[in-house]
Amino acid sequence: MKFRFPVVIIDEDFRSENTSGIGIRALAQALEEEGMEVLGATSYGDLSSFAQQQSRASAFILSIDDEEMAAETGAEAEAVVALRKFVEEIRFRNADIPIFLYGETRTSRHIPNDILRELHGFIHMFEDTPEFVARYIIREARKYLDGLMPPFFRALTHYAQDGSYSWHCPGHSGGVAFLKSPIGQMFHQFFGENMLRTDVCNSVDELGQLLDHTGPVAASERNAARIFNADHLFFVTNGTSTSNKMVWHATVAPGDIVVVDRNCHKSILHSIIMCGAIPVFLTPTRNHYGIIGPIPLSEFHPDSIRQKIEANPFAREALAKNPDKKPRILTLTQSTYDGVLYNVEKIKETLGDFIDTLHFDEAWLPHATFHDFYREMHAIGRDRPRSQKTLVYATQSTHKMLAGLSQASQILVQDSEERQLDRHRFNEAYLMHTSTSPQYAIIASCDIAAAMMEAPGGTALVEESLTEALDFRRAMRKVDAELGEDWWFQVWGPDHLSEDGPAEREDWLLRSGDRWHGFGDLEEGFNLLDPIKATIITPGLNVDGEFAEQGIPAAIVTKYLAEHGVIVEKTGLYSFFIMFTIGITKGRWNTLVTELQQFKDDYDRNQPLWRVMPEFVAARPQYERVGLRDLCEQIHGIYRDNDVARLTTEMYLSNMEPALKPSKAYSKMAHREIERVAIDELENRITAVLLTPYPPGIPLLIPGERFNRTIVQYLQFARDFNERFPGFEADIHGLVVEENAGRKHYFVDCVQNS
Structure with missing residues (x-):
């Protein structure tokens, strides 16, 4: 199976007509004639960015004949410094990718030992033919690529490459069934041959068994166990x-x-x-x-x-x-x-x-x-x-x-x-x-997800997530500082944040009584905030539950962002949540910062919703004449008047009285020994179902517990809010909604009163 992993050559003479340039291009041509793709560059550029190429390359060839090195005096040459930094960047992420040095006049005598020990070879041009050198490089590159595949993924790619006819399920038979229908053709073209050929059942012996953990599946699970300690x-x-x-x-x-x-x-x-x-x-x-x-x-x-x-x-x-x-x-x-x-x-x-x-x-x-x-x-x-x-x-x-x-x-x-x-x-x-x-594609992704975290790559990926998360937080604080007294969004986290460099663990420990977290007295050293989880706080509410005169409910911000191509993970009353996974990029979080600035501008000018959220308004014409700031003030006023921040906090901290074992209460539902009870009549009733408000998606009541007054008050508020602000409804799993005479009525399935 063909994978694209070019050999990367970095030589300032790569495009020159001098002897060095002719020599390195001859090597590149020999590599290409052997079936290898070659990517040529004339400088290291930004070291960190260029080192990212390690995930796409099969080998690096680095020139040591740069002019700076040739002009070396007593001090270490600039080229050696650049070379060392580049090799360090590569090895921080990848311990195995082949790195070759290429010299015309310079030799290993000119290279410090700390660089030499990271190399796979030294090419002295014109002593061997380009064809011989190319085969030497290809041998090392293929050995590296062959060692990348973890056990199950290797077996799966070999199975797909074999071209065996299958008589087992699934019924699409490696995607062939899709080719017999126009819409099936679209599906096949969208997902591709490899995914469909590897969508097989558990009767393929050569792939092993997930059900009893044998064969390549078991080998991959053992490999992942080693990686995850x-x-x-x-x-x-x-x-x-x-x-x-x-x-x-x-x-x-x-x-x-x-x-x-x-x-x-x-x-x-x-x-x-x-x-x-x-x-x-x-x-x-x-x-x-x-x-x-x-x-x-x-x-x-x-x-x-x-x-x-x-x-x-x-x-x-x-x-x-x-x-x-x-x-x-x-x-x-x-x-x-x-x-x-x-x-x-x-x-x-x-x-x-x-x-x-x-x-x-x-x-x-x-x-x-x-x-x-x-x-x-x-x-x-x-x-x-x-x-x-x-x-x-x-x-x-x-x-x-x-x-x-x-x-x-x-x-x-x-x-x-x-x-x-x-x-x-x-x-x-x-x-x-x-x-x-x-x-089987999910099994393969488990296999690959583990292999990607093999040292040193896993540490580098997590370090990168931490760095991007910190840079985002610093960027948000920079905007806030430049705005001065004007409003801006805050990122929930410790007051002290280093201006540069890696995350300092001590800064992220939750200390007793610190106001920023709002959790009161905590045991020293017991809790830590993960910097890569970023909760963004919108104006209008402080950590003590006190509402400001004006505010911006988070649901409006996240709906605005969604229409501008930014989808967030979770939305609360005055907060929303994003994650800096190993897939986050600078472009993604910088786009979020700019979209938040655009929201601020549209809010300050009270732009009409039809202009800034056209898809939302098209589905709900009642908002057509409403301005963005006007809508924020309306919903903020409802939240403030009902003291919703305290209500939602108190309902989760209120006494949950167990009246039946959860399994017993659930059995009542299975046996239809329940009744559908309106919100206003729920107090002291025993729920037969999970009641789960979103956000945060944490069950509030479990089967067998009684409704208390605080929870009923929250449900009454949610009912009234949903009626007044369609499109911003409180999502509560466990509520049954029935429509009668144009109005929605809300119920919960409760255990029948005996």
């Missing part, structure tokens, strides 16, 4: 929602007491229901921006967890029947959506072996093990201490922060000193949730 690693093609359910079904049985972060993904709550577990919750802090903060370290103490068990009637009853039984699992969201991390080692020290299994939902944190900035702030890593008896799981979305396709996920396991994972027993839970027809 885990004892065991399993690829998952149904997303981390499924990874979480696998971990739980391998660990938890009906009647088990489980300890769960209240700020958990809904897949954890689905797991509670499916496993028949009895949850006790650890409650995180929140600030009035709506940003979820950390669970205090004191909540992890065994005595605190025992008190929570005693306060829960179902957990208390289960413990009374079996006083010596440990809580079965603790699941912690690591990191939070907005990037707050926990010191895992402090949690392990606090809990000891009080809990059977620790599970860290690291959907947003697979990058952490590759950079020292995150030391101790992730679950599993190199040289991390082991618990004596407790297994540690981490579930990670490689598609969120790394380079996996959507739904690419993985489960990492660290054995304890006394207990190893029983892989066969675990696989029973794995089989319960995985598809018997996994998508």
Whole structure:
């Protein structure tokens, strides 16, 4: 299979008619005649940018006959300095790509040892024929390219190249079925031959089996386990929602007491229901921006967890029947959506072996093990201490922060000193949730996402994400400083930010009482904010929940940005969220800064919505005569009059009373022993479904809990707001909307009153 990886030649004489230029062009021609593509350049240019070519090249050939080197005196030549910097930039990202030096008059005697040891060879032109030298370079380049492929991807490309006829599913038979239909032709042309030829079923023996972890799949999982510093690693093609359910079904049985972060993904709550577990919750802090903060370290103490068990009637009853039984699992969201991390080692020290299994939902944190900035702030890593008896799981979305396709996920396991994972027993839970027809492109992307993070490349990619995130924050502060007293957007984070250079870990620790985070008293060194998660704060609300006279609700900003080609991850009341994954570029974040400046200009001039948000207005003509600033003031006024920031904070911190076990309440829905209850009548009723406001997408109530007054007030506000401002509706999963006589009515499915 043909891949494009040119040989890159950097020589100031590449286009010259002198002897050196003729010689290097003869070598380039010989390479091309052997089937290699050649890319010629006459200078290093911007070193960092040019070093990015390492991801596209098969080899570098660097001239050492530049005029600066020829004019070398006692001091080190400028060309040697440039050469060293270039080689360092390449090796920071790639330890293996071949680098050759090319000289006509100069030799290795003129090159310092620290450069020489990074080279694959030295070409002295005119001593061998260009054809011989070309074959030598091609041999090394092909050896490098052959070593790039991780096991499964290698097997998949070989399978696609073999041209075998397949009689197995899927029914499109390598894409052939699409060629029999005009619309199928469009589909085939859009996705391409390779994707369709490699979309196969699990009966292809040479590709191995995801279901029982054999063959190239197993080799790739072992390779990824090594890269991610885990004892065991399993690829998952149904997303981390499924990874979480696998971990739980391998660990938890009906009647088990489980300890769960209240700020958990809904897949954890689905797991509670499916496993028949009895949850006790650890409650995180929140600030009035709506940003979820950390669970205090004191909540992890065994005595605190025992008190929570005693306060829960179902957990208390289960413990009374079996006083010596440990809580079965603790699941912690690591990191939070907005990037707050926990010191895992402090949690392990606090809990000891009080809990059977620790599970860290690291959907947003697979990058952490590759950079020292995150030391101790992730679950599993190199040289991390082991618990004596407790297994540690981490579930990670490689598609969120790394380079996996959507739904690419993985489960990492660290054995304890006394207990190893029983892989066969675990696989029973794995089989319960995985598809018997996994998508092989997703498996390949799991394989590639891991291989991309192999040292030193993984560290370089994470370092680049951190650098871009810091530069974005610095750019936003620069704009703010230049505007002076005029309004601008803020990026949530520590007050002190270095003006240049890498992220200083100490700056990003959440310290007790710091006003910027708004989480109150925190344990020293327990929490860290990940700089690559950037929450942008819009004007109108401060961290104490106090509204200004004027404000700009974030939903208006993000709808404006969407019409200008900028799509953000999450929108709150006065904040929206972006991520600096390994795929973010300078162009992308600089475009965001310029679009925010354009929004400011349109807001200040109160431009009509039909002009600045034409698609939005075309779908909702009632906004046609409204100005951008006018709309902001209208929605801000509603938020302020209803004190929504405090309401949304208090509803998540309010007392959630368990009235039924979650599995029992869900069974009521399955047996249709429910009734649809209007919002105004919900207080004290028992929900049969998850109630999940977006944002932040964190379930507010789980099946079996009672509605309290605060939650009902929020739902009443959401109903009235939705009616007044169509297009900006509060999205609440679990609400049933029925339309009658042109008006929408809202209900929740509750357990029938006995």
